[in-house]
């Protein structure tokens with residue numbers, strides 16, 4: 001219940017500074033750091049929040065509206081809300097959630113989520129790393145970025161410096177953590193192609209380094225979505241390749257995106273995954289079904305790109321879910337194809353997910 005969770009957490013903020021660290025250090029993270037000569041110190045399980053948490057900059061609040069954390073501008077209040085400004089604070093937040101048995105939802109830009117109109121009964125952690133939190137790219141093409149770093153910016157910076165692999169990230173409005181979790185992709189590229197390692201914090205509050213072989217990726221899917229023990233992604237290391245064409249390729253992608261997507265509207269990007277191996281996109285099917293511009297309540301199928309649902313003002317999650325249901329039904333009846341959602345619906349009660 002909303003109230004009981006609120007009460008349980010009232011006055012608990014100081015707990016973040018005294019949460020005991022878990023018992024075991026993470027040697028793999030440390031050795032990884034040494035081999036990469038990291039400028040940003042790696043977190044280890046031994047880091048105590050007391051030594052790393054800047055309490056002044058993080059505040060625990062009640063009933064923050066999720067619509068303010070979502071590019072869709074939809075969603076009711078969460079019971080508890082915390083904005084973190086460093087992976088160390090994120091680590092503390094994960095430990096707090098564990099200590100209080102709270103459902104935990106870590107968010108980047110909320111650019112792939114549809115939140116319930118009732119909100120979320122648990123702790124929502126908004127991940128805002130400082131902007132200067134991606135390391136300069138090394139001579140080997142390796143770049144490590146904190147989870148809250150803007151994925152778009154990383155893509156633009158690396159392409160401008162002559163590195164290929166993240167050109168597609170230009171124009172994707174999420175964070176590095178969200179991109180790895182979702183295996184974001186576009187224009188024939190995806191995050192999985194260039195991920196080398198992922199640093200995570202577990203629900204037990206332990207920091208772990210996952211190698212590429214520890215994580216599976218699929219179309220807009222990563223096995224991290226199903227790892228019950230995962231609390232949050234802390235940082236991702238990418239391995240890029242030298243490319244003199246990267247910058248121009250990215251410009252072309254961005255130009256096409258501006259012409260074909262309603263980027264100024266409130267949306268969560270593509271709503272449906274493209275059907276695999278059918279030679280047709282979800283957007284094309286919805287367009288052929290005559291649904292461009294179709295509306296339910298405040299939710300509307302974009303006139304520009306049929307796989308985008310936009311909030312034309314005052315849309316509720318109920319409107320969007322009804323529109324999704326209508327589109328799926330129509331496409332199934334016309335083409336016998338069952339569309340599947342790419343956006344993540346976040347229900348009020350995590351048990352009903």
Ligand SMILES: Cc1cc2nc3c(=O)[nH]c(=O)nc-3n(C[C@H](O)[C@H](O)[C@H](O)COP(=O)(O)OP(=O)(O)OC[C@H]3O[C@@H](n4cnc5c(N)ncnc54)[C@H](O)[C@@H]3O)c2cc1C
Pocket residue numbers: 071105106107108109110111112113127147148171172173174175176177178179180181182183184185186220231232233234261262263267268269270344
């Ligand atoms: C205009 C527009 C265009 C888009 N274009 C594309 C595109 O071309 N390709 C594409 O793939 N997507 C696209 N998207 C969707 C979205 O931007 C991506 O999926 C993006 O990677 C989501 O990142 P985020 O930080 O916003 O994640 P959020 O929406 O905040 O979260 C998505 C999921 O990831 C989890 N998550 C986020 N951060 C962490 C973390 N640090 N640790 C653990 N879990 C975490 C959340 O809990 C949630 O389940 C678009 C969206 C918009 C609005």
